[in-house]
Amino acid sequence: MSFLSGAHMTGGYGGADILHDCTIGVERGEIAVIVGPNGAGKSTAMKAIFGMLALRQGTITLDGRDIGALSPQERVVAGMGFVPQTSNVFRALTVEENLEMGAYIRKDDYRETMEQVFALFPILREKRRQPAGELSGGQRQQVAVGRALMTKPKVLMLDEPTAGVSPIVMDELFDKILDVAKTGIAILMVEQNARQALEIADKGYVLVQGRNRYTDTGAALLADPEVRRTFLGG
Template identity: 60%
Template sequence: MALLEAQGMVGGYGGMDILNGVDITVDTQEIVVIIGANGAGKSTAMKALFGLVALRGGNVRFDGADVTGLAPNHLVARGMGYVPQERNVFRNLTVRENLEMGAFLKPAATARVMAQVFDLFPVLAEKAKQPAGELSGGQRQMVAVGRALMAEPRLLMLDEPTAGLSPLVMEQIFERIVAVNRAGIGILLVEQNARQALAIAHRGYVLATGRNRFAGTAAALLGNPDIGQSFLGG
């Protein structure tokens, strides 16, 4: 049984549909990436899965239960975590305070899970007392991922986690995503750095105009000349 299964998602903003029948499945402990051109509906699909965009059609199931239309806080309680692309840290709070904000559902586990986050991102332990707004872009992204992990999700959804980062920092973020996955957490990510994302993924989806254009194993997508020409830079 799939951990996350969305079928026929239709929805968007202000009465205009951005999604026109998108299907997405993530199995337990799998890394799945969504790629596509700008405006293809990638981030909208992610937001719809997390209850931030209302669906006019289709449904979303998580761990076998229909969660279509549930509010994000209820989805977090069920085991879904979400890291948006922008405004994903509290800049005036310290690193430690940001992480503590993510443990609101499981306060008794704060110390234990924070130790795990610090093991995953040692630089955050070094800067625990520093305001998040003073960190580099890559370090702020680590704070955002760490805060989502504080709720001990079974599925972590990341929207453009490497946007605006240097190639070296991007590689570090992808390495940490693989480490999170190896700890038993399913990963769904939207990425513009498509080739690099597919290199760490098990499967992928290519969206175009709010529809599934291609789907398959990461290796198959990387080896598809049509995808290479249109979405992977040749």
């Protein structure tokens, strides 16, 4: 069983099921990437693992503990950080205030964690007094990731972290994600830029219509002719 595991997940948003016996997992310090065509259930799988979607079947475990009955807020307390694709910063608040909002569940002194975030994302230190809404798209993504890191998560979940950013900014964000994984945090992310994401992934999941189609290391999926032809543009 993986450190974070969503096993045999079946469910949807009230009507027909979107996920069908879908299994996703990631270990400490690893990067696991969920890829697949539009409508494959990638973001739905993430939301199910985070507790935003009721499952008809399946189990969600974190570090061996069944967390299926926990609300999303309770899962944050248990060690899960989630960065949605959109509306993931408080635009009217400064960068520093956004990071402070991420520490709302903490009872200890969070200043050391904020320094770690500023060390990871130096541009945020430079712009700490600036409203997040005035930042570029890539900088706002750094704020969103930084705010999630302020909770001191065991797992960081990222839904399309490079959506709408330039290729240069995408590469920079992937470099930062690698840096976060090196600290021992498990990273699970959904990504449309499948080829680039699999290049940094320890493990990859290719979903089609809510089902696991391929599961392997990132390198093995990149080397698979059928995966390349069908999902990576040749």
